[in-house]
Amino acid sequence: MENIDFNQILSIAIYGSAVGLILIGLYAVLMKKHLTKIIIGLSIIDAGIHLLFIAIGYISNGTSPIFSEKGISLVSEGTKMVDPVPQALVLTAIVIGFGVTAVALSLVIRLYRHHQTARIDQIKTLKW
Amino acid sequence: MRKLLVLFLLAVIAFSLYKPLSTIEFGADRMGSIENPTTVGAYYLSKTPSELSVANVITAIVVNYRGFDTLGEVSVLFLAATGLGSILYRRRKEGEHSISISKPSSQLLQAGSKLIYPAILVLGAYVFIHGHLTPGGGFQGGAIIATGILLMMMSYKDFHLNHTVLTWIESLAGITFATIGIAGLIVGKTFLENFMPIGTLNDLFSGGIIPIIYIAVGFKVAAELAGVLDTLLSIKEK
Numbered sequence: 147m148e149n150i151d152f153n154q155i156l157s158i159a160i161y162g163s164a165v166g167l168i169l170i171g172l173y174a175v176l177m178k179k180h181l182t183k184i185i186i187g188l189s190i191i192d193a194g195i196h197l198l199f200i201a202i203g204y205i206s207n208g209t210s211p212i213f214s215e216k217g218i219s220l221v222s223e224g225t226k227m228v229d230p231v232p233q234a235l236v237l238t239a240i241v242i243g244f245g246v247t248a249v250a251l252s253l254v255i256r257l258y259r260h261h262q263t264a265r266i267d268q269i270k271t272l273k274w
Numbered sequence: 275m276r277k278l279l280v281l282f283l284l285a286v287i288a289f290s291l292y293k294p295l296s297t298i299e300f301g302a303d304r305m306g307s308i309e310n311p312t313t314v315g316a317y318y319l320s321k322t323p324s325e326l327s328v329a330n331v332i333t334a335i336v337v338n339y340r341g342f343d344t345l346g347e348v349s350v351l352f353l354a355a356t357g358l359g360s361i362l363y364r365r366r367k368e369g370e371h372s373i374s375i376s377k378p379s380s381q382l383l384q385a386g387s388k389l390i391y392p393a394i395l396v397l398g399a400y401v402f403i404h405g406h407l408t409p410g411g412g413f414q415g416g417a418i419i420a421t422g423i424l425l426m427m428m429s430y431k432d433f434h435l436n437h438t439v440l441t442w443i444e445s446l447a448g449i450t451f452a453t454i455g456i457a458g459l460i461v462g463k464t465f466l467e468n469f470m471p472i473g474t475l476n477d478l479f480s481g482g483i484i485p486i487i488y489i490a491v492g493f494k495v496a497a498e499l500a501g502v503l504d505t506l507l508s509i510k511e512k
Contacts, residue, residue: 153300153301157300160300161300165295168291169284169287172287173280177276201300202298204300210409211319211330212331212332213475213476226303226305227319227331229313232315234332237336238336238343238344240413241347241351241413244354245351245353248354249354249357252362252506255361256361256362
């Protein structure tokens with residue numbers, strides 16, 4: 147029991163769930179027939195990629211990259227901060243993900259108005 | 275057949291993700307020391323307190339070091355909101371009316387949301403005003419304000435936003451962002467250069483142009499998200 151490396155378990159759990167989310171979302175995009183479900187799949191892929199970014203930027207026992215006291219010095223205090231760059235990138239990616247979802251949903255609404263259905267196997271004009 | 279093909283594709287993607295990820299050690303310190311940073315993140319961490327005196331390093335990256343990127347991000351959000359409106363635009367015909375939520379919301383929801391709504395607005399404003407000191411910022415604060423507006427839209431059927439006011443808020447906030455960028459070009463050397471006094475770390479008035487830009491972004495995001503919600507909730511159907 148004492149040989150179990152906690153860090154390794156954590157790494158498998160977090161990387162595994164991030165990759166799992168990406169695969170689940172991709173499966174939904176490829177297999178589902180309803181357009182709303184496809185968009186939900188895209189959002190799940192987004193979530194997986196964000197989790198992967200944050201996991202790569204993590205440092206063991208690191209704090210969030212926000213200075214809390216005046217003139218804190220990083221090394222001498224012995225505190226470590228996690229990498230701030232992936233977090234800033236994820237902030238951007240969330241906003242872009244919102245924009246993509248909103249425009250995609252509006253296109254689905256438009257398609258539904260025209261065909262009275264949002265299932266891609268029932269939209270006959272897609273096939274040729 | 276199709277399912278097998280998809281599962282095979284997923285297996286290939288899983289393997290190709292597993293290979294590089296197995297070389298990245300989870301939680302390893304790759305940052306180097308502050309005197310000798312080895313990654314971009316460590317450089318930002320070492321420079322932010324002295325160069326910008328901003329407590330929240332993520333805000334410093336998003337608004338200052340990558341400020342031009344954020345200007346592009348804000349315009350993507352603007353394009354998404356405008357595109358949504360133009361895709362869903364439909365001329366009103368005879369006999370059309372808004373989709374009505376079948377049941378009117380309960381007394382409890384109506385009274386409760388009226389009570390909570392101002393508090394949500396204050397929380398959103400707090401989050402984007404303190405974006406350079408605490409976790410949060412313009413995008414997050416704007417999203418919080420939009421949730422408050424969504425709550426009011428859900429509980430009161432006749433709660434509608436004035437689109438002219440929303441457009442004005444949005445435009446003024448965007449113009450503020452671009453004007454500060456051009457002012458940096460005139461006063462200093464580069465677009466979006468931090469030309470104002472940076473103050474001391476952990477003060478409300480610190481960081482130069484960063485709080486001003488983030489407050490503008492907060493107003494812009496709140497107005498855009500509220501506009502999107504209003505467009506989606508007031509779709510006209512036959």
